[in-house]
Amino acid sequence: MEWVEFSASSVAEARERALDELGVDETDAEFEVLEEPRAGLFGRTRGVARVRARVLPRAPRPKQERPRKRSGGSGGGSGGRKRTRTSTSGESTESAAAEEQPEPSNSNGGGGGQRSQGRDQGSRRQERSTMEAAEQEAVASEFVSGLSRAIGLETTVSAELTEDNDLRVEIDGSEVGLFIGPGLRTLDALQEITRHVVQREAGDREYGRVVVDVAGVRETRRTALAAFVRTTAQRAVDEGTSIPFEPMSSPDRKIVHDTIAEIDGAESTSQGEEPNRRVVVRPA
Amino acid sequence: MNDDVNPDGPTHAVAVLEHLARSLVDDPDGVRVEVVDGSGRPQLNLYVTEGDMGRIIGKRGRMANAIRTVTRAAAARDGLDVDIEFID
Numbered sequence: 001m002e003w004v005e006f007s008a009s010s011v012a013e014a015r016e017r018a019l020d021e022l023g024v025d026e027t028d029a030e031f032e033v034l035e036e037p038r039a040g041l042f043g044r045t046r047g048v049a050r051v052r053a054r055v056l057p058r059a060p061r062p063k064q065e066r067p068r069k070r071s072g073g074s075g076g077g078s079g080g081r082k083r084t085r086t087s088t089s090g091e092s093t094e095s096a097a098a099e100e101q102p103e104p105s106n107s108n109g110g111g112g113g114q115r116s117q118g119r120d121q122g123s124r125r126q127e128r129s130t131m132e133a134a135e136q137e138a139v140a141s142e143f144v145s146g147l148s149r150a151i152g153l154e155t156t157v158s159a160e161l162t163e164d165n166d167l168r169v170e171i172d173g174s175e176v177g178l179f180i181g182p183g184l185r186t187l188d189a190l191q192e193i194t195r196h197v198v199q200r201e202a203g204d205r206e207y208g209r210v211v212v213d214v215a216g217v218r219e220t221r222r223t224a225l226a227a228f229v230r231t232t233a234q235r236a237v238d239e240g241t242s243i244p245f246e247p248m249s250s251p252d253r254k255i256v257h258d259t260i261a262e263i264d265g266a267e268s269t270s271q272g273e274e275p276n277r278r279v280v281v282r283p284a
Numbered sequence: 285m286n287d288d289v290n291p292d293g294p295t296h297a298v299a300v301l302e303h304l305a306r307s308l309v310d311d312p313d314g315v316r317v318e319v320v321d322g323s324g325r326p327q328l329n330l331y332v333t334e335g336d337m338g339r340i341i342g343k344r345g346r347m348a349n350a351i352r353t354v355t356r357a358a359a360a361r362d363g364l365d366v367d368i369e370f371i372d
Contacts, residue, residue: 027346143307150299151358178357189353196339196347197307 003054011036011049016277018053020270023254027192028209030056131198131205133161139201140169140194140210147190151178167208169194172215179214184221187214188249222255229259233266233281242282247272253279290362293319294326297366300358301328304351309336327367328355337372 004021008014011033015026022029035050141159148155148171155173162168171179180187191212198207211218229245236243245256253270256279260268267284270277290296298317306312314333319326332340341348352368359366 027343146303146307147300147354150303151296151361152299178360181353181357186353186357189350192346192350193304193308193354196342200308200339 003052005034005050005052007048007050009037009048011051012273014049014051015053016270016273018051019250020253020257020277022053022055023251023258024055025250026274028056029053129205131202131207133208135201136161136167136198136207139198140167143194143197144169144171144190144212148173153178161208165208167198167210169210169212170216171213176214180217184217187212187217225252225255226259229256229281230263233260233263233268236281237263237265237283240283242280244271244280245278247276247278250274250277253277256281288363290364293321294328294359294362294364294366296361297328297355297359297364301330301351301355301368304354305330305332305340308339308347309333310339311336322367325365325367327369329369329371331371337370340370 137159195210
């Protein structure tokens, strides 16, 4: 995941801007304060706050550990831990194998500095194993199915770890609107709890970004929001005024910014602080 | 949706609250939900083993809020409004 860097007059503002850009909830982001504004004379601040942020890496591709449907090639059957480089099929296999290099054994420590050049980060990443895809899927779907039973609803629950490392949980059935709630609040709450349940089971292991959806409502809503944004942005352009949207979550603001970015003559900014941060569209 | 009031009280809400809590804590056997009847608005008291409360409350109360939201949605199945308290 890429780091993005932002400057603003305060650390909080810089964080807000970074969240807008990344389009994730703050719990899914990682921050580093690079520079804080210094306190100047008479309580004024001088200089800027610089923050860098990225979406929390939730697993460096569990490729080797998971028998994936690959297009073409029968290379490397079910994921035994150590994958030998027998296949001649080429790069993808090669690099997968390279990532799976065994940890340098302790014996080669020799003398001198323990920390050899730049290996630090790499080895730390290797230490953190990944929860098997099947196990992630089972934990998430069992939890959500159990919830359906407790609530007394007939539902179908499926969970899949996607290529993008999203752990997607889909709920379908009658009366599932109960799981959505006004403004997706119930669904977002359920997603948050599901994430923690998976996290608890994962322990130190990496796991996918949990997305819980009901009858495809997230995509439906996304499409509707984008359509509404286009109409509003066009009005801002036509009337030559700026128009504020209502406060939205960071993922929703990202949809708004991205939609406006594709419209000629309109531009967007965010104003205010969570949870009242909102996007404003104005003529460019 | 079921708008009739469940004559047995907030049974769905209780079952959901128990399920959520048990799925989050280290000691599922230590989870207990008590229903205190108010006038038309029952209160659900959640008890967990000492040391597990942090998982239930979460960072800045986020998990507690999420648990409340989902449990209240379940209470709608019982035709009831409920309050949820986390008892230390």
